[in-house]
Amino acid sequence: MAKMLNFLRSSHYGFYSRNTRRFSHSTLVYSEEVKCAKTENKPIVALESTIITHGMPYPQNVETALEVENIIREQGAVPATIAILKGQLHIGLTKPQVESLGKQKGVIKTSRRDLAFVVADKLNGATTVAGTIIAAELADIPVFVTGGIGGVHRDGENTMDVSADLTELSRSKTLVVCSGVKSILDIGKTLEYLETHGVTVCAFGDSKEFPSFYTRRSGFEAPYNVIDATHAARVMKAARDLHLSSGIVVAVPICEKDAMNDKVIEEAIEHALREANQRGIRGKEITPYLLAAVSVATGGASLGANIALIKNNAKVGADIAIQYQKLRNTFSSEQGLKKGSGNKPRFHVPSRNMHTTPRGLIKENGTQLERGDVLVIGGANVDRTYRISEEKIQAHKTISAPSKQSCF
Structure with missing residues (x-):
């Protein structure tokens, strides 16, 4: 067993962590704060980095990113801002790294399609909602906080412009805290898309009213x-117990005092959309363009609302991460009590002398064993080679290295 653990720890696939009960990918670089949080089983909240590079101007981008991190710490959780620096996927950034990202030009807006290229060419990339979900899954961080998710763009039925955020939500287990879909998008079609792909969507609070980013309704x-x-x-917890493998959206309405007037924001968006169409701005560049244009059209009011809603989402996301960690700890404690209750664990144990009885039990050397969970500890391939000598045939067994990694 010791040799097997050493093999797994030294393997190029990654190192085995007793705390996370999974393999930590060698492509991930953890900050010291996040590394300690994982070791101590503290709740962690993932944060995207496009808000720093593409969502806001400097210095508001850096100030907001650092303030959001501090809000999460004050709530009792640990922030993990995610970005790619020189081709390495960082889970958690230092203050100088956030500052550097906020000032840099040419940082690549990185979604799923961009990840491999940015990593392979050792470039700097800021993760979108989709890119951050992928990194959060690799790092086993269940809760992710952002401002608003992407969605189906207006006139998307003709342009086929649908954000990869939605696709990623449909194949991840991450819970995403946001203020709904960005107002520049088609909210109705986005909700239909999420329903089709099995994403659980919940409004946060007493009402089912789905928020509209800058506005509450x-x-x-x-x-x-x-x-x-x-x-x-x-x-x-229920979604993970059921192995649904699809995400959850928790849509938090912006606070009443920070919300914008519906009519004002809609007029600003329509104007920005016309300008973007005239300039031929499309693809992943359209969202940052529209957000900047709306900010100008509203005299900076939309930027203030954007900052306020992200801070509020950080509080909610941290609280959810803390409560989920408590549920996990309670479940682990209950499982530990069951294991220590004096009942012997029941496994299927293969043996030549073992056979199934009419009652469905397994019998070995006269002792009946109940059927139970299967425990797989490694595996081995056995090859036989034969060599002919003058007097007899000698059979030699050669046992290869384990063909499967052990599960504990």
């Missing part, structure tokens, strides 16, 4: 609502 309802962080954590 969109005219659409979410299928469900979670009344508080504990409720949201229970939904995530």
Whole structure:
């Protein structure tokens, strides 16, 4: 067993962590703060980095990123801002790294399609919602906080412009805390897309009203609502217990005092959309362009609302991460008590002398064993080679290296 663990730790696949019960990928670089949080089983909240490079101007981008991190710490969780620096996927950034990202030009907006290229060419990349979800899954961070997710663009039925954020949500287990879909998008079609792909969408609070980023109401309802962080954590726990392998969106409405006037923001968006169309701005460049244009059209009011809603989302996301960690700890404790209750663990144990009885039990050397869970500890291939000598045939067994990694 010791040799097997050493093999796994030294393997190029990664190193085995007792705390995370999974393999840590060699492509991930953890900050000291996140590394300690994992060791101590503290709740961690993932944060994207495009908000720093493409979402806001300097210095508001850096100030907001650092303030959001501090809000999460004050709530009792650990922030993990995610970005690619010189081809390495960083889980958690230092203050100088955040500052550097905020000032740099030419940082690549990195979604799923861009990740391999940015890493291979050792470039700097800021992760989108989709890119951050992928990194959070690799790092086993269940909760991710952002401002607003991408979606189906207006006139998307003709342009086929649909954000990769939605696709990623459909194949991840991450819970994403946001203020709904960015107002520049088609909210109704986005909700339909999420429903089709099995993503659980919940409004946060007493109402099912789905928020519209800068405003509290969109005219659409979410299928469900979670009344508080504990409720949201229970939904995530249930989804993981069921192995649904699809994400959860918790849409938090912007605070009333920070919300914008619906008519003002819609007029600004329509004007920005016309300008973008005239200039031929499309693809991944359109969202940052529209956000900047709306900020100018509203005299900076939309930027203030954007900052306010992200800070509020950070509080909610941290609370959900904390409550989910409590649920996990409670479950682990209960499992530990069951194991220590004096009942012997029941495994399927292969043996030549073992056979199945009529009652479905396994019998070995006269002793009946109940059927139970299967425990797989490695595996080996056995090859036989034969050599002919003058007097007899000698059979030699050669046991190869384990063909499967052990599960513990």
